[in-house]
Amino acid sequence: MAIPLHSFMNVPCAFAICFLVLLYLRSIISWRARARGSPLPPGPKRLPLVGNLLSIPRFKPWLGFRDLTAQYGEITYLEVLGQSILVLGSPSVIFELLEKRSANSSDRTVSPLIQLAGQGYNFAFMPYGQFWRRHRRAFWQHFHSGVSESYWPIQQAYARDFLVKLLDKPTQLRNLIRYNFSAAAMKVVYDAEIVDEQDDRIEMIDVGFAGLRELTVSVQMLLEFLPVLGNLPDWMPGSGFARTLTRSQAPSDHLVHVEFNTARTNVEQGAKGAFLVSELLARSGQTTQTKEVLEEDELILKNVAAVAVEGGSDTTFSTVEGLFLALSHHPEVQKKAQAELDTVVGPHRLPEFSDRDSLVYINAVVKEALRWHNVLPLGVGHRTVEDDEFHGYFIPAGTTVIGNAWGCAHDPAIYPDPDTFNPDRFIKDGQLDPNVLDPASLVFGWGRRICPGRFFADAALFITVASLLHTFEITPPLDAYGNPIRIELDASHGFLSYPVDSRCTVKPRSPEAAALLRASHVQEIEEVL
Numbered sequence: 459m460a461i462p463l464h465s466f467m468n469v470p471c472a473f474a475i476c477f478l479v480l481l482y483l484r485s486i487i488s489w490r491a492r493a494r495g496s497p498l499p500p501g502p503k504r505l506p507l508v509g510n511l512l513s514i515p516r517f518k519p520w521l522g523f524r525d526l527t528a529q530y531g532e533i534t535y536l537e538v539l540g541q542s543i544l545v546l547g548s549p550s551v552i553f554e555l556l557e558k559r560s561a562n563s564s565d566r567t568v569s570p571l572i573q574l575a576g577q578g579y580n581f582a583f584m585p586y587g588q589f590w591r592r593h594r595r596a597f598w599q600h601f602h603s604g605v606s607e608s609y610w611p612i613q614q615a616y617a618r619d620f621l622v623k624l625l626d627k628p629t630q631l632r633n634l635i636r637y638n639f640s641a642a643a644m645k646v647v648y649d650a651e652i653v654d655e656q657d658d659r660i661e662m663i664d665v666g667f668a669g670l671r672e673l674t675v676s677v678q679m680l681l682e683f684l685p686v687l688g689n690l691p692d693w694m695p696g697s698g699f700a701r702t703l704t705r706s707q708a709p710s711d712h713l714v715h716v717e718f719n720t721a722r723t724n725v726e727q728g729a730k731g732a733f734l735v736s737e738l739l740a741r742s743g744q745t746t747q748t749k750e751v752l753e754e755d756e757l758i759l760k761n762v763a764a765v766a767v768e769g770g771s772d773t774t775f776s777t778v779e780g781l782f783l784a785l786s787h788h789p790e791v792q793k794k795a796q797a798e799l800d801t802v803v804g805p806h807r808l809p810e811f812s813d814r815d816s817l818v819y820i821n822a823v824v825k826e827a828l829r830w831h832n833v834l835p836l837g838v839g840h841r842t843v844e845d846d847e848f849h850g851y852f853i854p855a856g857t858t859v860i861g862n863a864w865g866c867a868h869d870p871a872i873y874p875d876p877d878t879f880n881p882d883r884f885i886k887d888g889q890l891d892p893n894v895l896d897p898a899s900l901v902f903g904w905g906r907r908i909c910p911g912r913f914f915a916d917a918a919l920f921i922t923v924a925s926l927l928h929t930f931e932i933t934p935p936l937d938a939y940g941n942p943i944r945i946e947l948d949a950s951h952g953f954l955s956y957p958v959d960s961r962c963t964v965k966p967r968s969p970e971a972a973a974l975l976r977a978s979h980v981q982e983i984e985e986v987l
């Protein structure tokens with residue numbers, strides 16, 4: 459009797475189905491054992507296969523995540539194509555998971571996009587482990603609060619140089635803000651002399667970060683799970699995005715290698731300024747080190763130097779751009795700041811770091827600038843290493859944890875009327891109010907991954923804000939008929955966020971203020987730059 463062909467076909471088919479069912483049952487049993495009866499945190503209903511892919515907000519995700527928090531609570535769980543994601547929506551749960559349990563929540567999701575965007579050298583995206591730790595230690599040695607103070611003269615000189623240039627080229631505001639922070643970072647790290655905003659190295663730093671600016675949560679998800687999209691030939695639709703990312707590779711490589719090697723040559727010829735380079739040369743003189751150790755040391759120091767420049771540029775740049783827009787809306791904030799500066803500093807000199815403790819209102823302006831416009835609205839995602847139980851919920855190992863910094867910084871329960879720029883919210887009885895949550899505890903991230911450049915950033919912001927308000931007046935831009943144009947804050951929606959339009963009119967507060975700036979500038983340039 460003939461046996462029908464389809465019966466043979468059915469045997470492997472049946473085996474395959476049984477195998478899949480067994481795998482599924484095994485995964486459920488193992489999941490239950492791992493979860494020990496704890497449920498996953500609440501979240502939107504998951505669809506078969508794609509899970510919550512459609513619930514991931516595509517545009518300005520920090521807004522959508524804030525809405526998820528309102529609907530499901532401060533701990534919301536999402537799953538996209540098998541990847542667990544936890545969205546934390548209040549400072550208390552963020553601090554609890556990302557600070558107190560930092561040993562388990564300081565990993566990063568390793569993404570091929572980071573290499574594609576030329577950021578492979580950047581330890582902000584490296585997984586938790588020895589290699590990351592060595593980078594972080596090397597960075598911290600040169601940027602902890604004590605050492606950061608030694609860079610104040612450079613930061614002050616560039617802040618003033620920026621303002622002198624602004625006197626002459628008020629329409630170049632954006633380029634000059636970028637110049638201020640990038641040139642100061644290049645000086646601190648490589649002892650590089652950059653004297654104006656047209657220097658090619660300013661553009662190099664800008665383009666080196668451009669790839670990261672393009673990354674959004676939804677694009678990241680898409681490319682994570684369909685990595686082939688990153689390798690499409692140029693002529694295929696959809697390849698443009700990958701091309702934009704890869705444009706950052708050459709400038710980043712230049713920063714890591716060429717700028718470092720130039721600084722090394724200068725140090726070998728007797729230059730004193732470039733501390734990271736000097737450190738490397740000192741170490742390479744130690745004959746006890748093996749060739750491999752020295753090579754890895756060199757790579758780490760090169761990476762760390764480049765991160766300090768890139769990290770030190772765009773973040774502060776975006777914050778100050780937002781601040782200019784806010785100030786143009788609030789003449790009363792400028793008046794209060796100027797009254798304080800006139801009392802503490804007076805008209806015959808410019809503000810200095812030693813004035814900081816007496817400049818309560820200026821410190822409040824810096825805090826409000828960090829709160830009002832967030833350059834990293836969702837920080838940088840963390841990742842858990844092991845299974846955990848949190849508030850009675852099961853958090854699987856490998857969960858991506860997103861702290862919604864923007865959501866907290868704009869929560870009316872923490873900061874009433876959060877969209878209004880109001881430095882007074884931080885002041886009580888003439889002093890900074892310790893009962894108001896410091897936005898620095900939100901916007902610089904958390905735990906073992908907290909921003910190690912925060913002291914450097916805070917100093918750059920303080921001296922820029924104090925010097926600016928002491929000498930300039932900022933008003934809205936004017937239309938063709940001379941009428942003021944009101945520009946609302948619209949933050950771009952990438953991984954790094956920038957005001958889309960921050961046009962404003964800048965002019966010196968008085969002829970005396972302009973003269974004071976120019977006079978101090980000549981002396982400063984000779985001493986520091």
Ligand code: HEM
Nearest residue numbers: 582766769770773774837838901902903904907909911915
């Ligand atoms: C307004 C200015 C700045 C803001 C808002 C900011 C914010 C952040 C945030 C949110 C993170 C991620 C923290 C986390 O994972 O929890 C971070 C990491 C980092 N930042 Fe900053 N940052 C600023 C300025 C700077 C500056 C000036 C530097 C360098 C001098 C810098 C260097 C870094 C580095 C190296 C990391 C990676 C840390 C790691 O993964 O271990 N940042 N920053």
